[in-house]
Amino acid sequence: MVNVAILGFGVVGSGVAEVLTQNKKIIENKLSCEVNIKYILDLREFPGNPFESLVIHDFNIILNDPEVSVVAEMMGGSHPAYDFSKACLEAGKSVVTSNKEVVANFGAELLDIARAHGVAYLFEASVGGGIPIIRPMCNDLASNNIVEVSGILNGTTNYILTKMATEGASFEDVLRDAQHKGYAESNPAADVEGLDAARKIVILAALAYGKLISPNSIYTEGITNITGEDVEFAAGFGYALKLIGHAEKIDGKALCMVSPRLIPMTNPLSSINDVFNGILLDGDMVGKVMFYGPGAGKLPTASAVCADIVDAIAHSDGIKLPEFEVATEDDIADFDNYSCRRMFIFDKCGDCTLDSKVAEKCLGCEIGQFAVKGNRVALITEAMTEAKVKEIAGKLNNCKVYRLL
Amino acid sequence: MVNVAILGFGVVGSGVAEVLTQNKKIIENKLSCEVNIKYILDLREFPGNPFESLVIHDFNIILNDPEVSVVAEMMGGSHPAYDFSKACLEAGKSVVTSNKEVVANFGAELLDIARAHGVAYLFEASVGGGIPIIRPMCNDLASNNIVEVSGILNGTTNYILTKMATEGASFEDVLRDAQHKGYAESNPAADVEGLDAARKIVILAALAYGKLISPNSIYTEGITNITGEDVEFAAGFGYALKLIGHAEKIDGKALCMVSPRLIPMTNPLSSINDVFNGILLDGDMVGKVMFYGPGAGKLPTASAVCADIVDAIAHSDGIKLPEFEVATEDDIADFDNYSCRRMFIFDKCGDCTLDSKVAEKCLGCEIGQFAVKGNRVALITEAMTEAKVKEIAGKLNNCKVYRLL
Numbered sequence A, B: 001m002v003n004v005a006i007l008g009f010g011v012v013g014s015g016v017a018e019v020l021t022q023n024k025k026i027i028e029n030k031l032s033c034e035v036n037i038k039y040i041l042d043l044r045e046f047p048g049n050p051f052e053s054l055v056i057h058d059f060n061i062i063l064n065d066p067e068v069s070v071v072a073e074m075m076g077g078s079h080p081a082y083d084f085s086k087a088c089l090e091a092g093k094s095v096v097t098s099n100k101e102v103v104a105n106f107g108a109e110l111l112d113i114a115r116a117h118g119v120a121y122l123f124e125a126s127v128g129g130g131i132p133i134i135r136p137m138c139n140d141l142a143s144n145n146i147v148e149v150s151g152i153l154n155g156t157t158n159y160i161l162t163k164m165a166t167e168g169a170s171f172e173d174v175l176r177d178a179q180h181k182g183y184a185e186s187n188p189a190a191d192v193e194g195l196d197a198a199r200k201i202v203i204l205a206a207l208a209y210g211k212l213i214s215p216n217s218i219y220t221e222g223i224t225n226i227t228g229e230d231v232e233f234a235a236g237f238g239y240a241l242k243l244i245g246h247a248e249k250i251d252g253k254a255l256c257m258v259s260p261r262l263i264p265m266t267n268p269l270s271s272i273n274d275v276f277n278g279i280l281l282d283g284d285m286v287g288k289v290m291f292y293g294p295g296a297g298k299l300p301t302a303s304a305v306c307a308d309i310v311d312a313i314a315h316s317d318g319i320k321l322p323e324f325e326v327a328t329e330d331d332i333a334d335f336d337n338y339s340c341r342r343m344f345i346f347d348k349c350g351d352c353t354l355d356s357k358v359a360e361k362c363l364g365c366e367i368g369q370f371a372v373k374g375n376r377v378a379l380i381t382e383a384m385t386e387a388k389v390k391e392i393a394g395k396l397n398n399c400k401v402y403r404l405l
Helices: A011-022 A024-031 A059-063 A081-090 A100-116 A134-140 A155-167 A171-181 A195-209 A228-236 A298-314 A356-363 A386-393 B011-022 B024-031 B059-063 B081-090 B100-116 B134-140 B155-167 B171-181 B195-209 B228-236 B298-314 B356-363 B386-393
Strands: A002-007 A035-041 A068-073 A094-097 A146-152 A239-250 A253-264 A276-283 A287-294 A342-347 A367-373 A376-381 A400-404 B002-007 B035-041 B068-073 B094-097 B146-152 B239-250 B253-264 B276-283 B287-294 B342-347 B367-373 B376-381 B400-404
Touching: A002 A011, A002 A059, A011 A024, A011 A035, A011 A298, A024 A035, A024 A298, A035 A059, A035 A298, A059 A081, A068 A081, A068 A298, A081 A094, A081 A100, A094 A100, A094 A298, A100 A195, A134 A195, A134 B134, A134 B298, A146 A195, A155 A171, A155 A228, A155 A239, A155 A276, A195 A239, A195 A253, A228 A239, A228 A342, A228 A367, A228 A376, A228 A400, A298 B134, A342 A386, A356 A367, A356 A376, B002 B011, B002 B059, B011 B024, B011 B035, B011 B298, B024 B035, B024 B298, B035 B059, B059 B081, B068 B081, B068 B298, B081 B094, B081 B100, B094 B100, B094 B298, B100 B195, B134 B195, B146 B195, B155 B171, B155 B228, B155 B239, B155 B276, B195 B239, B195 B253, B228 B239, B228 B342, B228 B367, B228 B376, B228 B400, B342 B386, B356 B367, B356 B376
Parallel strands: A002 A035, A002 A068, A068 A094, A253 A400, B002 B035, B002 B068, B068 B094, B253 B400
Antiparallel strands: A146 A239, A146 A276, A239 A253, A276 A287, A287 B287, A342 A376, A342 A400, A367 A376, B146 B239, B146 B276, B239 B253, B276 B287, B342 B376, B342 B400, B367 B376
């Protein structure tokens, strides 16, 4: 029998208790041993809850119980989640987590501690909820150099953008509807401003490139400034507008960013709608593979946490953990040099009869598609750097710029 | 240093040599040891090939060399691939393979032999080419009961159906074009008649349900009878027509089948086009997750074989292998009881002014959508069993029936 402790009995934590109980048999068949929940740590009481008797409030009971060999951390936030995880690893207990904030900020250190103590630190649930992505990336694509990672990593913003595209609704109206349905939190900043996606893309980039970049240091643009007009222009050009976490290497250095992007309809990410997530990986040998599914939610996320619990137990005599280290300034590419195609949207100046040819001359770059609606002009340019974009945008009135994927 | 032998130096076999050579460093970093190709077994000579000096013709050299600990079998066909694999496992060598014919027919036995000898038998490349699917199914979804598996498992037929849908071309014309482009073989029977997909769906069903059903015993319908008219009727109703390998449980027993199916546009499988594959899994905890990518090809398939080589080496002291056994008649559900919605297409009889109401009366079932083109009628019914379909189809002229997903 293996004893497991659950840290944090919120949505995901209670989901883990449910999965371990409901699918007890299937898990035990895989492991040929029983998995027992011994403690659930939470500040609250849960009177009437079937797991009520397991709830404790003192972390040290778990830390000092040699019978507990696996700890599942689903507390959220950096502290005390990081501190508890570190203490458990140092005490020779494997830790599995859904906590992207801890992994994105302290993952390299915690992996080192786990390796030093011969235990596991696993975080499949930290990106893409229930979607298998971390383990496939480490194992199934082990013989690949990962060229590029692009993902719809946040369900709330994808729901909002899907509704804006299909119903022509405004950002504010859809956000209210999403909050009403429980898809968005009452304080939606971490989602709609892209921070949640930023944490996830730095984790994926660390697995791809071996360097963990601080999520607070990457270019992060959310969806709060997207208007129905922007979505319509994009659709008119044959693109879906999605919030994308993106990582690639430029001159051997890693670059991560989060921003809304135009996705061509031939890219499978373009048809990922509602609260679903999708992650597209480009490996030098395998080519493009995509992973799709529920990026959040109680049972999907718990399913991923439980996969890690099973893995930690099955390979308790030594599991191969991902290797990455904290990125230094030298490891990170200069964002100004990042180049891709763009969509510019701006005001027509006066009565000037602007057409594609005139625009090419004014902007000093080649232009693909071109459209005018009332006073607003939209056009798609050739690939250009961030530096060049700033230069051009400065010349235009009320200018908005979107990257293409 | 770990020594590997390659059996079969065709498309995939030469791809494996290429991946192991080109990405030698990245693989060695993951394993902290060198991976060396010691032998390549093939009947042919390869003068001028960079691997020429490694080519041998006598399997016993590999079998009897204690230095070879991992054998990658990419010969195709059942014999001698099965015999060689069995001999290697019995000699204490791990075997990895892309050979779906061997896995679908002898997988249960070979896994037992591997377990008995403490070595690995891995087959990630046997389904979905480069797409991570076998390992994620076994590991990432370990805490789930897999409710349903549906997949576009054959790139050749998906290419043909995509072209028929987008260009209105006939099956024969597109097949000729696909053969010309190298997407279809000169003898395309195994692809277009569904046998390739049948082998793959029985492998996925074995992982989901623990029972390996003979691919020759499952209902298998290919795409050779699909006409442009059928594709158009389906599109008119809002569905894509795809060749789908499908597995589910009915009353606790497993059912596998391969047939063309109508996929609603809301299902992510509907937008998988050209030679790409996609596998949609429905787990009771995670919900629906999909894996998408190149289902065939030299380097993608080799990428999956090499992932298995890395896994076999990394866990040489004991890897958790999938567990399934050969299905008995008692394990297999009665196909006649399989129930789903259907599209019927048939001739109008005489000048009868058939409408949806009349059709409901004639057929004795509820009808959803209904369309007429010239002399042909198409309609979508409620869910009904295979037995009921036979009864109804018998009453109709020139009747074709498609399942819905």
